[in-house]
Amino acid sequence: MAVATSAEPAPTRRLEATAVAGLRRVLTGEVFGPADDGYDEHRRVWNGSIDRHPALVVRCRGVDDVRAALRFGRDQQLPIAVRSGGHSFPGLSTCEDGLLIDLRLMSGVRVDPDARTVGVQAGVLLGELDAATQEHGLAVPAGIVSHTGLTGLTLGGGIGWVQRKYGLTVDSLASADVVTADGSFVRAAEDENTDLFWGLRGGGGNFGIVTDFRFRLVPVGPQVMAGAAFWPIDQAASVLRRYRDWIAGCPDELMTLVVQRLAPPLPAVPTELVGRPVIAVAACYAGDVAEGERVLRPMREFGSPVLDLFGAKPFVAHQQMFDPSFRHGCWYYVRSCDVAELSDDVIDVVVEHGRRISSPVSSIALWQMGGAVARVGEDETAFNGRSTGFTFNINGNTVTADGFDEQRQWARDYWSALAPFHTGVYVNFLMEEGEDRVRAAYGGAKYERLRSLKRAYDPTNVFRMNQNIRPD
The missing domain is CATH 3.40.462.20 (Vanillyl-alcohol Oxidase; Chain A, domain 3)
Incomplete structure (x- = not known):
């Protein structure tokens, strides 16, 4: 694995000032370039061995921000990374000289204890989710470290402390809202976009930017x-x-x-x-x-x-x-x-x-x-x-x-x-271990099914800062 160090240069890509100014105008969130106060704080991720310098960090407050940031990244032909909690071991929640779409400000949790469901925005950490659901003696099966981002954990499957009783995190997932590579906003569930719903439950961030989840809750604790x-x-x-x-x-x-x-x-x-x-x-x-x-x-x-x-x-x-x-x-x-x-x-x-x-x-x-x-x-x-x-x-x-x-x-x-x-x-x-290891994670038949799904939702591989399933 190539390890980035603090000796790496700042981004060399020069973005058009007018384009960046236009992005700032349409966002309700925040934009940080290398010259801005706060850039160094917001570019860093959990793994200290990863020290990358995005050309721009966009901290989104909602779906419209996500779509605007994605459109900007595509127009500027930037590599695009997406971050929820930033807990990726290989640092795939950031990038060098590209666009980092940061979802951390999207941190709403909406518990319905009577229906035993919870709506969760994509920037939520496990500890924040637990704090809200445990008030009702309920939980989403998820993880063992409270500052892990829920999104990355879920999209990979989600193993944790109550999995043997209640299954993986994806086994409690009822639906997900997704911004796809072309900027479309879609819902994936058992009765809607079922192919995408299948792929989101373990296929990682290959198919779009999830902005919101709905989970079924299970009784745990308090x-x-x-x-x-x-x-x-x-x-x-x-x-x-x-x-x-x-x-x-x-x-x-x-x-x-x-x-x-x-x-x-x-x-x-x-x-x-x-x-x-x-x-x-x-x-x-x-x-x-x-x-x-x-x-x-x-x-x-x-x-x-x-x-x-x-x-x-x-x-x-x-x-x-x-x-x-x-x-x-x-x-x-x-x-x-x-x-x-x-x-x-x-x-x-x-x-x-x-x-x-x-x-x-x-x-x-x-x-x-x-x-x-x-x-x-x-x-x-x-x-x-x-x-x-x-x-x-x-x-x-x-x-x-x-x-x-x-x-x-x-x-x-x-x-x-x-x-x-x-x-x-x-x-x-996985670290960054290559296509063969990604294939091993899914098995040959499932990998090919995921690749077909990738071709349908992201044919140009916009979302490649992940354990990537290449469409070609």
């Missing part, structure tokens, strides 16, 4: 039994084998992640544990708190845990548990793969490479799949891998540029060691 238990890394092999046995046949209410990392310097972590390599089982029980405590007890009591942070807590608090581990500005690199099962050979790889973690912000998360995710037909949505057993997210991260190359290589080596067991990959966990 209190859940959740948290994590930690063991020394030298107990990893026995912990993983116990974990494998424990989750066999577990109820759908239980969702777990296995985490390897150095114990973080957080208030709940004893000082003597900070910086030591650990393996953790994190979990959320989307059901009765007392029942959750009973289900979790056998894992929590196994071996000699050095820390147990499980307990009854607000769901919104649990949704923020990993926020300090993925803060803005750190340098992030990820490799990912799906595996069918947690076999002894896979466990051996996990044990071996987990011992090699040396950065305080590097980690792996092994996502338990199955449950409601697997009960949706593979062809019902563009998301691929419904029958996946586990999804690996291997993060080689650093706080600054120092040591980033070494951590990136650690993540690559870990991923390569798992190569004999790869069955696919979750598209939201």
Whole structure:
């Protein structure tokens, strides 16, 4: 991956002053060029290793702004990137010397507790959505880091803490409003533009700019039994084998992640544990708190845990548990793969490479799949891998540029060691890895269906700053 640095020059593309002035006049939002105060703030994204300089940043307040910005970008023949929360690992929510359409100002949330639905604008972050829906004991199944943008998460599929009970984020999606490449405004739902609705549920930002979603809500919380238990890394092999046995046949209410990392310097972590390599089982029980405590007890009591942070807590608090581990500005690199099962050979790889973690912000998360995710037909949505057993997210991260190359290589080596067991990959966990990897994320047949859809909605590939499905 080519990593942009702060030494890169400012944009060289010169936009016509009259054209920019015309755009400013028609917008209710904000426009920032390289000479404007605030440009440097608004061009930055979550991943600190990405330091790109758009020719123009347009912060939209509504659909008309989005359409005007898109028209401007096409007229000026600019590369176009679209940003919601800006949480793209490879920095695809920005661009060099192009137009950045920023949706963050579009942050409205409209909850209808009686109908159990919610309307959500495209700039909303998960924490903002949770805050609104949890007032009614309801939720959209979505993610594990509260400052993630809802739009990017949803368009890739959306895995999260209640997926085994209620499915992926796209499985709760009822409709989406979309501005397509030619500037048309369309609605996609099960009964309208059904081909586009299928593609939006996993196909990423390839087909247009989603400006608004409507989701069905599910009952969660507001209190859940959740948290994590930690063991020394030298107990990893026995912990993983116990974990494998424990989750066999577990109820759908239980969702777990296995985490390897150095114990973080957080208030709940004893000082003597900070910086030591650990393996953790994190979990959320989307059901009765007392029942959750009973289900979790056998894992929590196994071996000699050095820390147990499980307990009854607000769901919104649990949704923020990993926020300090993925803060803005750190340098992030990820490799990912799906595996069918947690076999002894896979466990051996996990044990071996987990011992090699040396950065305080590097980690792996092994996502338990199955449950409601697997009960949706593979062809019902563009998301691929419904029958996946586990999804690996291997993060080689650093706080600054120092040591980033070494951590990136650690993540690559870990991923390569798992190569004999790869069955696919979750598209939201891809870096810029090329067309073959995008195809692998969808499978050949589904990729070709998506390509046909791309030809219909974006034949000139206007929306290519994404895990791109080329129309040709």
